[in-house]
Amino acid sequence: MDYFNYRDGVLYAEDVPLSQIAEEHGTPCYVYSRATFERHFRAYTEALGSHPHLICYAVKANSNLAVLGLLARLGAGFDIVSVGELERVLAAGGDPAKVVFSGVAKQPHEMARALEVGIKCFNVESRPELERLNAVAGELGKVAPVSLRVNPDVDAGTHPYISTGLKDNKFGIAVDDALDVYALAASLPNLRVTGMDCHIGSQLTESAPFLDALERLLVLMERLRERGIEIDHLDLGGGLGVTYRDETPPQPFDYASKLLTRLSRWEGGEKLTLLFEPGRSIAANAGVMLTRVEFLKPGETKNFAIVDAAMNDLIRPALYQAWQAIVPVDTRSARSSATYDVVGPVCETGDFLGKERELAIAEGDLLAVRSAGAYGFVMASNYNSRPRPAELMVDGDTCHVVRARETVQSLWAGEALLPEGAR
Ligand SMILES: Cc1ncc(COP(=O)(O)O)c(C=O)c1O
């Protein structure tokens, strides 16, 4: 459920018509809804109720400071994968004690900064990373809180590029090796074992793979118990899918109740703190990307709607053949409809936002690409020397610029001509 709805034929973000936003701020641009972010975050906290928990929003999904700031005020923790994300969280007022640090190749300087600010936990993905963390913590005279990311080898049933919990994926420590790596972690002087985690993939539309992963982790936790290693938090990662088209993913409430039911049958399960790292399910449907039709170009085999946004602004369709709804913002004028490939100005045949879309549009019309709040702006680039679009956040009847559109000149900041004579 989001707060982008039609009123009298015009698409609104909360109480602001998207046509007005496009007039004032230009296109392409990303528009977020504050109330939708809040609603999606609360769906998790309410689903977990009184069970001890921490919702660590996955910063990678949408790292705009305004987004992080509003989630921080709602009590969110954060899942980060780089020191860049850590600094953003701190700049937005996030609590470092609620930060978990994931990622397969954390640099020593990143570990040091995270130890300095006192994060909740490092989600360690390999034996050499454990040894590196022990060394960095030792140099700083600190003890690093550690969780091992276990790769449970379950099929998440999602796009191969965003599946992460299979033996063939680079992520995590194989279940069969985990006992030994935990024993190593417990023996290293500058580490304190606090948790176990997994993240099996993104855009999952069924609960079963999550429950399979939980089952494997519980077996492992029992074996750790036998060895005297107690875990005080279990982090089940992110991955809950959203509706882009006709998917019917479990809602946080159904998902959490299934997990809590299983945990209630596990000794000590009611006391075990649960962590989640949702990204997409909080951010995707809290944003749209606005773009204007430049030209309609009829072809022999296809019609093209050439718009002012491109794969550099939103890469998901080009990269994963992802389907996102593309809708007219103003449906009041009568237009004849046709089937179009919606394409951008970038010089690549793969530059499309949607294929074979039935649209009743004319040149100059405004379109909204829906479900663009996650993995949208964060994956934008300057390819073809295109400035990245503005980001705007609607709150009720007010629209705030939360990131200004880049200027063409800003794109070469830091570059230099070769010195005279070397050219
Ligand atoms: C370790 C980790 N946690 C959380 C997430 C967030 O996933 P999602 O956006 O699917 O909720 C990801 C991305 O897949 C991830 O790699």
Ligand SMILES: N[C@@H](CCCC[NH3+])C(=O)O
């Ligand atoms: N960027 C991906 C999700 C990546 C998940 C990160 N582990 C997408 O847009 O679907």
